[in-house]
Amino acid sequence: MTAEPPRTQRDKVPFLMLLPNMVTLGGMCIGLTSIRFAMDERFGTAMLLLLLAAIFDGVDGLLARSLSATSKIGAELDSLSDFLCFGVAPAILVYQMYLSGIGSLGWVFVLVFASATCLRLARFNVHNTSQEEDAKPMTYFIGVPAPGGALLVLFPAFLDYAEILSFGDLPYVVAIWSVIVALLMVSGVQTLSPKALRVPRALIWPMMFTVVIAIGLLFTRPWLVLVIVDTVYSASLIRSLYLAARRHRG
Template identity: 55%
Template sequence: MANGPSGTPEREQSPLSILMLLPNMVTLTGLSFGLTAVRFTIEGRYSAAVFLILLAALADGLDGLLARWLRAESPLGAQLDSLSDFMCFGVAPAILVYQIHLAQAGGFGWIIAMLFAVGACFRLARFNVTTGKTDDTKGPAKHFVGVPAPAGACLGLLPVFLTLGSVLEPGDAPVVVSVWLAIVCVLMISSLKTLSPKAVKVPRRFIGVILFATVIVIGLGFTRPWYLLALVDVAYLMTLLHAVVRARGQLFR
């Protein structure tokens, strides 16, 4: 490759389309959501903090789609995405759950919060080492290995959803919440084969049902958002239970 006047390759000196930067810009937007969620948690604005974590999850899915669509994937973007995920789906949810439910438990509650954040970090580090190749088959991955960090964050926030929905009071059952966070941590770092949305196929006869269900979900999102998020967690837990049963069946076959 020819070098320019400064000795650097001409390709590195040539102008870059702003569209090629779009995935990283979306990633940084998600990171900003996660950082602001921590600030709102400290200020006691818990509903806003949850909303920002969910927006970060949306940005996390969008930046990957944009990178593949624009063919703008890069090692820098992959590492930036993982660091953003650790902040948004490890640190921010841990601090939020600690502030609402575990602060009264003192040092023990903080240890559990750190355990959750470290579990998310380990999950992301393992994903980087395997370069995201969790399936041996060609095409879209049929499964993830362990619960992905965004899904783990949503599961970890289940006590917060119940509190904001007036089902639990702040500080209720810190031991139960601690056990729950520990379970989610184990699920994230486990080798359990969990559902990948890319592998979900919808029979044509169910298309109408799904479209109507979408309208219901949107309605619940505006009227009963915390109940809806709790139900989403329960539905995802059902898929995890199915994965556990299937794994045990293969083990003893």
């Protein structure tokens, strides 16, 4: 019969096991701070903070899997943080920038987007649970994921700040766009997942240089880079919708 370790050792948790949840909480705090800047009408800073929150959201999952520190409480914490950072924060930002001028109707569109994010995350949690039972990880997302929805709903703001198009006098266009993004989030369309991406060996070095150029542009023309990212992602969604329609007809 083996002796149990001393109680003081059993009550201690390795720091690395806590790191993913700490990153998640950090991302949540960044999302909350974005709301503060949006309310102060410092919209550029608010958008950049949401992008930083998206980076934190990606990093915490990678850390949890790399350190074998996944847990149910971590998954729930991540989902709640995602709702705040990618549902509530971008909705308030869009309302403050474009929809406050149309009053209560503008707030209705905000509620639609935030509710769609909540429903999207709830469905994602259910799918994650079923994947654990079936041990068959999916290589695609069902509907647009919450961070992708946040980036898409901010597309008009990116175009504004890149000085390509101005939507200040077009609140209803922004409102309709937010509803389209909300519908894409709760749809059953299979959308692009990084897990499914495969890079041909011949394109590895060109891709590396592209990343270097993109990082350089982020420091000089960040809004233009974000417009390009949203445009490419929108093109992938159009392709997904086309394939879904073809499957439906077939």
